Amino acid sequence: MASVLVLYAHPAPHKSRINRRLADAAREVDGVTxxxxxxxxxxxxxxxxxxxxxxxxxxxxxxxxPFYWYSAPSLVKEYLDLVLTHGWxxxxxxxxxxxxxxxxxxxxxxxxxxxxxxxxxxxxIRQLLAPFDQTAFLCGLRYLAPHVIHGANELAxxxxxxxxxxxxxxxxxALRDETLPLxxxxxxxxxxxxxxx
Amino acid sequence: xxxxxxFLSAFIYLGAAVLLVPVAHRLGLGSVLGYLIGGALIGPxxxxxxxxxxxxxxxxxxxxxxxxxxxxxxxELEPARLWRMRGPIFxxxxxxxxxxxxxxxxxxxxxxxEARPAIATGLILALxxxxxxIQTLQEKALMRTDGGADSFAVLLFQDIxxxxxxAVFPLLAASVTKLExxxxxxxxxxxxxxxxxxxxxxxxxxxxxxxxxxxFAILAKTGLRELLTAAALLLIVGVALLMxxxxxxxxxxxxxxxxxxxGSHYRHELESDLEPFKGLLLGLFFLAVGASLDFSVIAxxxxxxxxxxAALILLKAAVMFIIATFLKIRGSHRWLLSLALAQGGEFAxxxxxxAIQQEILEAETARLLVAVVAxxxxxxxxxxxxxxxxxxxxxxxxxxxxxAPDRIDEHAPVILAGFGRFGNFVGRFMMxxxxxxxxxxxxxxxxxxxxxxxxKVFYGDATRLSLLHAAGIxxxxxxxxxxxxxxxxxxxxxxxxxxxxxxxxxxxAHDYDQRFELMGLGLAAExxxxxxxxxxxxxxxxxLRALGKPAYATERAARHWRRYDEETVHLLVxxxxxxxxxxxxxxxxxIELTQLFEKDRAELPDLSDKGWEISRAEET
Numbered sequence: 001m002a003s004v005l006v007l008y009a010h011p012a013p014h015k016s017r018i019n020r021r022l023a024d025a026a027r028e029v030d031g032v033t034x035x036x037x038x039x040x041x042x043x044x045x046x047x048x049x050x051x052x053x054x055x056x057x058x059x060x061x062x063x064x065x066p067f068y069w070y071s072a073p074s075l076v077k078e079y080l081d082l083v084l085t086h087g088w089x090x091x092x093x094x095x096x097x098x099x100x101x102x103x104x105x106x107x108x109x110x111x112x113x114x115x116x117x118x119x120x121x122x123x124x125i126r127q128l129l130a131p132f133d134q135t136a137f138l139c140g141l142r143y144l145a146p147h148v149i150h151g152a153n154e155l156a157x158x159x160x161x162x163x164x165x166x167x168x169x170x171x172x173x174a175l176r177d178e179t180l181p182l183x184x185x186x187x188x189x190x191x192x193x194x195x196x197x
Numbered sequence: 198x199x200x201x202x203x204f205l206s207a208f209i210y211l212g213a214a215v216l217l218v219p220v221a222h223r224l225g226l227g228s229v230l231g232y233l234i235g236g237a238l239i240g241p242x243x244x245x246x247x248x249x250x251x252x253x254x255x256x257x258x259x260x261x262x263x264x265x266x267x268x269x270x271x272x273e274l275e276p277a278r279l280w281r282m283r284g285p286i287f288x289x290x291x292x293x294x295x296x297x298x299x300x301x302x303x304x305x306x307x308x309x310x311e312a313r314p315a316i317a318t319g320l321i322l323a324l325x326x327x328x329x330x331i332q333t334l335q336e337k338a339l340m341r342t343d344g345g346a347d348s349f350a351v352l353l354f355q356d357i358x359x360x361x362x363x364a365v366f367p368l369l370a371a372s373v374t375k376l377e378x379x380x381x382x383x384x385x386x387x388x389x390x391x392x393x394x395x396x397x398x399x400x401x402x403x404x405x406x407x408x409x410x411x412x413f414a415i416l417a418k419t420g421l422r423e424l425l426t427a428a429a430l431l432l433i434v435g436v437a438l439l440m441x442x443x444x445x446x447x448x449x450x451x452x453x454x455x456x457x458x459x460g461s462h463y464r465h466e467l468e469s470d471l472e473p474f475k476g477l478l479l480g481l482f483f484l485a486v487g488a489s490l491d492f493s494v495i496a497x498x499x500x501x502x503x504x505x506x507a508a509l510i511l512l513k514a515a516v517m518f519i520i521a522t523f524l525k526i527r528g529s530h531r532w533l534l535s536l537a538l539a540q541g542g543e544f545a546x547x548x549x550x551x552a553i554q555q556e557i558l559e560a561e562t563a564r565l566l567v568a569v570v571a572x573x574x575x576x577x578x579x580x581x582x583x584x585x586x587x588x589x590x591x592x593x594x595x596x597x598x599x600x601a602p603d604r605i606d607e608h609a610p611v612i613l614a615g616f617g618r619f620g621n622f623v624g625r626f627m628m629x630x631x632x633x634x635x636x637x638x639x640x641x642x643x644x645x646x647x648x649x650x651x652x653k654v655f656y657g658d659a660t661r662l663s664l665l666h667a668a669g670i671x672x673x674x675x676x677x678x679x680x681x682x683x684x685x686x687x688x689x690x691x692x693x694x695x696x697x698x699x700x701x702x703x704x705x706a707h708d709y710d711q712r713f714e715l716m717g718l719g720l721a722a723e724x725x726x727x728x729x730x731x732x733x734x735x736x737x738x739x740x741l742r743a744l745g746k747p748a749y750a751t752e753r754a755a756r757h758w759r760r761y762d763e764e765t766v767h768l769l770v771x772x773x774x775x776x777x778x779x780x781x782x783x784x785x786x787x788i789e790l791t792q793l794f795e796k797d798r799a800e801l802p803d804l805s806d807k808g809w810e811i812s813r814a815e816e817t
Contacts, residue, residue, distance in 0.1 A: 045756045 001031065002101075004176050005058035009037045009065040009076045018107045018152050018161055019066055025165035026064065031176045033058060037075050044078055051083045056096050060175045061141070063132070064105040066152070070121070070128045072106075080135060089139045098140035101182070103175070103191070104129060105147040105168065112150045126189060145188035147171060171195045209246045210255070213239050214480050227336055229329050230578035232480050236487020237575075247488055256485035256546075261437070262478025263328045263543065265471055267356075267448040268433050270331065270349070271455020272464050279456055285347050290354020292520045293538070297323040300516055304508075310562075313369045317557045318566065320362050321549060322509060324542035326574050327352045327448065328482055333581050334537065342642070344533030347526065351517075351538055356449045359544050363444065366548070370555035397443040398453060401436060405457030413463045425463075426470040433471075446544075486543065486571055494568040505569045510576065514539040529584075529592035536580040536588075541570030608669030609633035613677045614659030614689065616647060619705050619728055620679030624652075635668045660689045662696065670697060678704040683711055690718045712766060713773040722767060734759060754794065761790050 006026045010019050013036075027034045033054065041047075055061060065072050087094050106125075114120040115128075125148055126133075136143035147168060155161055174180040174196055185191050213235035221231025239246045247255070274282075302319035306312065330348055331340070339345040385393065409432060416424050433451050440450030458464060495502045517535040526534065549567055552558040558566070609632075613624050616638040627634050636652065637659040638644050644656040657664040659680065670676065676693060680686050686704055693702060703724045706712040715725045734755050741751045765786045772778040 043756050045753070045760060 002059035002176055002178050003057065004029070004032045004060045004062060004172055005054055006032055006034045006062045006064055006105075006172070007037055007076075007079070008035065009063070009073050009079075011038055011073050011075070013038070016066070018149055018155060018164070019064065021158070021161050021165045022064065022105065022107075022149075022168045025169040026062075026172055029169050029172045029176070032172055037079060038073075041075065041078075044075060046079055046082045048082050048085070051079070052085075052088060052096065055083065055100075058100070060101045060103065062103045062105055062172070062175075067106040067108040067125075067148075070123075071131075084135070084139060095140065100141050101144060101175070102132070102136040102141040103144045103147065104132060107149040107152040109153045110150065112148075115150075124189070142182065142186060144182070144185045145191045147192055148190045167192070167195050206247050206255070209239050210481060210484055213484060218480070225582065227333055227578045227581065228480075229333055229336075229483055230575070232483030233487040233575045233578075236484035237490045237492075238487075239484070240488030240490060242490060242492035253485075253489075255481060256489065259478050259482035259485050260543065261434075261447075262475055262480075262482045264437050264447045264451045265433055265475040266328065266331060266479060268436075268451035268455040269468060269471060269475060271452040271457075272459050272468055274456055275459045276456055282346070282350050282353075285350035286354050289347055289520065289524060290351040290358075292524075293351050293517055294323045294355060294358050296520065297513055297516045300512055304512070314552075314558050314562070317366065317369050317548075317552050320365070321545045321552070321566065322513075322541055322570070324355045324359070324544045324548075325352060325513070325538040326540050326542040326577065327356060328479060328543055329540065329574055329577050330537050332479055332483075333578060337581065337585065339533065342530065342533065343526070344530035344537070347521075347530065347534050348537045351534070353452070355542065355544075356446055356452070359446050359548075360444065360449075362548065363551075366551055366555060366557065369557050394443045394445060397439050397445065398450075401439070401450060401454050402457050405454050405461075409458060410461045410463065413461075413466070417463075417466075422470075425466060429467050429470045430474065482543075486574060489546070489567070490571050490575070491564065491568050494564050495572070498565075502565070502568055502572065505565070506572045506576065509541065509569060509573050510539040510580070529589050532588045532592075533584055536584050537577075539580060540573040540577045541566075542574075545570045608672050609635040610673055611635070611675045611677065612637065612659075612665065612668050612670060612673050613679060615639075615679035615681070615705075616652070616654055617643065617679070617681060619681065620677075621647075623677060623679050635673075637664060637668060660685045660692075662692060665693070670700065673700065676700055676702045678702065680705070681707075683707050686711070687714060687718065690715060690720060694719050709766065709769070710773070713770060716770055722763070722770075730759070730762075757794075758790070761786070761793075 006023075008019070008023050008026070010016050010023075013020055013023075023034070023036070026032055035054070037046075063072065063076060065076055071077070084090065084097075085094075088096050108115070108125065110121060115123065115125050117123070121128075125146060129146060133143045149155070149164055155164075171180075171191065179196065180194060185194055188194060214232060217235035217238070218228050218231035221234065222228055238244055241247070298316075298319035300319075301322045302315045305315040305318045310318065330352060334340045334345045334348065340349070413425065413428065416428050432454065436450045436454045437447035440447045458467065514535040517538055518531060521531040521534050546567060549558070549563045549570075553560050553563045611627065611632055611634045613620055613627075613634050613636045616624055616636045617640070620636070620638075624634050624636055636654045637657050638647065638654050639656070639658045641656055644654050647654045655668070657667075659665065659678075665676075670693070678686050678689055680689070686706075690702055690704060693700060701724065702720055703726075704715050704720060705728050706715055706725045707728060709727065712722075712725045712727060716722055738751055738755045742748055765782070768782055768786070769779060772782065
């Protein structure tokens with residue numbers, strides 16, 4: 001059994017349709033520690049000690065947020081800036097995160113097709129997530145293919161979002177139960193296809 | 198100006214003001230009494246430094262202060278508000294002038310005066326002193342109370358009624374003497390005279406509405422401030438001149454001009470330009486009134502004068518009190534109204550000298566009346582002191598009881614107790630976020646004002662559980678206590694926690710000690726807020742930025758500091774009653790915090806692979 005830490009970041013949760021439901025689903029999964037970063041740090045004053053403690057206590061770290069300007073909402077960046085300190089997460093003696101897993105769970109407005117070299121967005125999601133991938137690499141984390149929900153703006157009603165939320169919950173359970181084929185998950189384009197039925 | 202006497206008397210007048218007014222103020226007597234005493238001292242009947250015809254000239258000149266004062270009162274009174282005051286002005290004012298004049302006349306006749314001089318005396322003594330009453334009301338911040346507003350309405354009617362009085366006086370004269378002033382008006386046919394008067398008032402309204410604002414706009418463009426001041430004075434002098442020409446009171450004309458200009462952009466400009474003139478001239482006016490106190494008349498018949506002054510004040514106060522009772526004015530307002538207007542007025546001096554001229558009154562009687570009126574004016578500040586110290590305190594406690602709490606016709610999820618300096622920020626922000634808030638406020642005047650601004654506020658004392666029941670506390674999910682009174686906050690928390698243990702309470706705390714107290718009563722630390730913390734910290738941040746500190750880093754440092762302080766509060770809760778332990782924790786924490794910030798500042802320059810804040814990751 002692996003312990004899972006979900007770090008959820010949405011600056012306007014009351015306007016969220018997808019992430020809110022995914023977050024609700026994640027909260028329900030046993031063995032998952034759920035942290036709503038914007039709720040905890042409305043003043044961006046992140047408690048570094050507390051966050052480092054939680055990171056070292058968990059095996060799987062999930063960053064869940066909407067995909068803003070091909071990246072994360074600003075508090076996620078602030079979190080990485082502050083929490084992944086030299087000598088703790090990387091650099092000399094910085095081994096706290098070695099061997100852990102980092103997974104991104106994002107929702108994007110555009111369809112899958114626009115995220116390719118011929119598409120409007122010119123890059124794939126994985127390419128755009130390269131800074132996170134590299135951050136994970138530097139800290140000795142294993143970076144898996146992201147969980148992506150495309151066409152977020154078209155998914156309006158609860159009925160179509162609910163199956164996605166359930167899939168996300170199953171993914172978290174698989175990570176918890178260590179039943180996910182990790183090599184495959186690291187190499188994939190996105191992790192969604194590997195979610196057990 | 199080449200008259201050395203000018204500087205000498207200016208020196209004496211100003212000296213008396215500068216020396217005596219602060220003393221009177223210090224003794225709690227108010228500035229008016231200080232001026233009056235000062236005037237009496239330097240006057241012809243005490244030290245004799247000023248006085249005689251020169252003193253009268255000073256008085257006439259200083260009456261212009263009263264004109265400026267009424268102009269400024271007009272400035273604060275928009276026409277719509279004046280229109281709403283028509284009831285008190287004509288009802289209350291009309292009854293006061295009529296009944297007081299009648300009562301004085303009756304008494305005068307009972308003491309053997311003939312009918313005509315008795316009528317004149319009645320009319321003269323019915324008037325009160327606009328200058329003293331308004332100055333004192335403003336000084337004591339009573340102008341906006343009901344009693345103050347009603348007093349002003351009566352004074353306004355008195356100023357209006359001076360016009361017919363001036364017209365009636367010649368008819369009372371034993372021998373027919375013609376009035377010398379406003380001769381050209383008298384020369385006109387009878388039907389034309391009111392038309393001219395009316396025309397003058399219309400001219401003021403039209404000029405105030407259309408010409409004056411434009412003129413001011415042009416002057417403002419020159420950027421010469423003194424030019425605006427000069428224009429403001431010119432305006433009032435012009436109005437005063439016009440009014441005397443057509444036989445109206447200059448003060449009344451200035452008041453009308455003020456009302457017309459109340460809505461203009463230049464209102465505040467005018468107010469600040471004229472304020473020093475008003476103050477100085479009024480001061481001079483009060484000094485002159487003091488100087489006119491004829492101690493020889495008083496000394497000749499001290500008992501008679503004293504009895505007359507007492508009788509005048511008692512009679513005027515009694516008449517006003519009866520009218521107020523009849524018109525259902527209650528509580529402290531009735532007392533304020535009665536005591537404030539119990540003196541004779543400055544118009545009495547002019548009317549009395551006219552009465553002598555026209556042989557309506559014997560010179561001796563008139564001089565006696567001058568002394569009585571002047572003394573009654575001098576006594577007025579004392580009556581205000583009686584009101585403030587003896588009467589008002591009895592009513593502040595009672596009047597709050599008198600007004601029944603409002604019926605509360607809505608139940609919101611949030612109840613906010615107190616909508617004063619603190620609560621109004623809480624409430625306004627929450628409402629802006631679309632949250633329904635039931636607001637309870639215990640200051641009746643404040644409630645009325647808030648309603649004018651369109652806030653739905655209920656009057657009542659939130660510390661009474663019955664009111665909280667009416668506000669729907671059973672259904673509420675939050676009670677916010679924003680009361681200033683610490684004892685009331687604690688009482689309310691205790692009672693509500695006992696009756697509704699599940700209701701979440703958020704409270705304003707006056708200081709650290711009150712936070713500890715509230716936490717001791719079971720409130721969560723995050724549900725109590727130190728009322729000064731936020732604003733003080735904000736000011737400190739601005740100060741640091743004024744010193745050139747970087748904005749974001751300073752803002753963050755402030756948040757860190759705030760959080761640190763909050764942690765300290767948690768540490769202090771268990772020991773807050775032990776002074777030594779408390780002090781030692783506070784000391785330790787402060788050293789710790791200083792070191793932390795120092796470390797941040799020191800480490801930055803020499804560790805290039807660290808971020809911009811202590812414990813930050815590098816920019817790879």
